[in-house]
Amino acid sequence: MARAIWKGSIAFGLVNIPVALTSAESRPDIQLHMVDSSNHARIRYERVNADTGEEVPWDRMVKAYEHDDGKFVLLTKDELDTVQPELTKTIEISEFVDLLEIDPILFDKPYYLEPEKRGRKAYALLREALRKTNKAGISRVVIRTREYLSAMFVRDDVLILMLLRFPQEIKKVSTLELPASGDNAWKPVKKEMDLAVKLIGDMTEEWKPADIHDEYRESLMAYIEKKISKGDAVSDVRDPDDGDDDSSSENVVDLASYLEKSVQQASGKKSSGTSDGKTAKKPTRKTPAKKAPAKKTTRKNASKKSSSTKSKKSA
Template sequence: MARSIWKGSIAFGLVNIPVSLVSAESRPDVHLHMVDSRNHARIRYERVNADTGDEVPWDRIVKAYEHQDGEFVLLSEEDLDAVQPKLTKTIEISDFVALDEIDPLLFDKPYYLEPEKRGKKAYALLREALRKSGRAGISRVVIRTREYLSAMFVRDDALVLMLLRFPQELKATSKLELPESGDKDLKPAKREMDLALKLIDEMTTDWKPDDYHDEYREALMDFIEQKVRKGDAVADVKEGEAEADEGTKVVDLAAYLEKSVKERGGKTSSSKAKKSTRTKKHAAKKTARRKSKSA
């Protein structure tokens, strides 16, 4: 049974739907610790006064905001409590918008909304109404004393509450050095564009997220388990040669795209087989890893 963050309700007009908020994320990160190479003891960080060098106990630490260089405004816990949002367990939908109008860059963290037994009928009503309309419900929600903007939409048979970033949290692209769309010197030639579109068509496939895995994490765990089986032996890792500087080369973009299209033509028929092989290898690795752990 999924562990809920809190239990509350969705306010949909006059309809009240009791729900539980459940995290939709699972992050199997590899946690690495910092240790002293001499005796393998963990590294401990101290809270040190920048002026005196003395360690500062927790009961002497307060929070502060630096409003000018070197000048701080001290904030007590009472000050912070006074400006925190009012704790509420109600997700009150204030607006409905077309889901495809929400900039994907605003998506931050997903949660599932699970109905309580007495709210299943109203839950199903809201879910099917959102599915049929293609819209998302916009609301504000308080999670762990912080207020978030959120969008509610349908995924399979579940209502998803997606926490959103505020637009002010996104950096403007105007500060990046980007090629301007109207620059005639950078405008793609017709042949280049045709080849680029052809290459995209050749590489287009159905989106199957299960075909993709965190290959870095799998490789790292395989390496760690190999070291464990060998009694913590250190493998001889050779460094690759530095790549030549490509900055001064003139690239024939059309020729490169044309070559990519030709190579892609020979790979299209075997791409599905390769994906199937990767999936089988992934399953085999997971089975071997479970056996290793049980041993």
């Protein structure tokens, strides 16, 4: 059973779905350690003061930001805690977008969302609704004290929570020296283009990622096994196994009533809010929030009512 990173809930409208978050990645990397060839002991790295050469104990270590050459601003743990995002176990969907509108270059790290027993019905409802509309739910989620932008969509029968890179993290292509395109672009010779298109057509096959393997890892592992079979093994390193088991009771919730209230609430916001009907995003510490117009003063009360309702019932 996959170990859950955390257990929380998905929230969209007034519907609340308890879920467990597990990594969708499995990296079977071969871990190589640095050892002393004279006695096969592991090499230990020390924290050394660059000026004195002395080892620095953990209680004297602090983080610092180098704002100028050789000039640092020290940041204590308490100071860093004050600017960290509020720890929450809720994936609150702020809006839905067309999945195809999300540039794949923004995809960073995938996670699986597995429903708790009491949330399976609502989980299936959200999954099928996303599948039918081909939409993705956009949200912000906190994992291990860091806040991420994320997109939730369907793959087979599971909801995927894909962590997204912020657009500011993508380097500008203007920094690259690329052939020009458009009217002033270099135009290939017709014969060359025809041959290139034909070659691509001849090499086109059905994409079967399951048939592709990490050949380097397989070769290295085969070589290691060969050395072990010859008696060349000198040590055995094991990592402790730990698991996570949890069970919840099944309960029945009237999803239709929550959905109807959510639709009414969203319709009210759309008619009294922005013209494009998008829910106003919550302010973050990085981006100053825009002042809401006078018409939206009732939204605060609606938000409190939504939070109160969520705490009483969960789908």
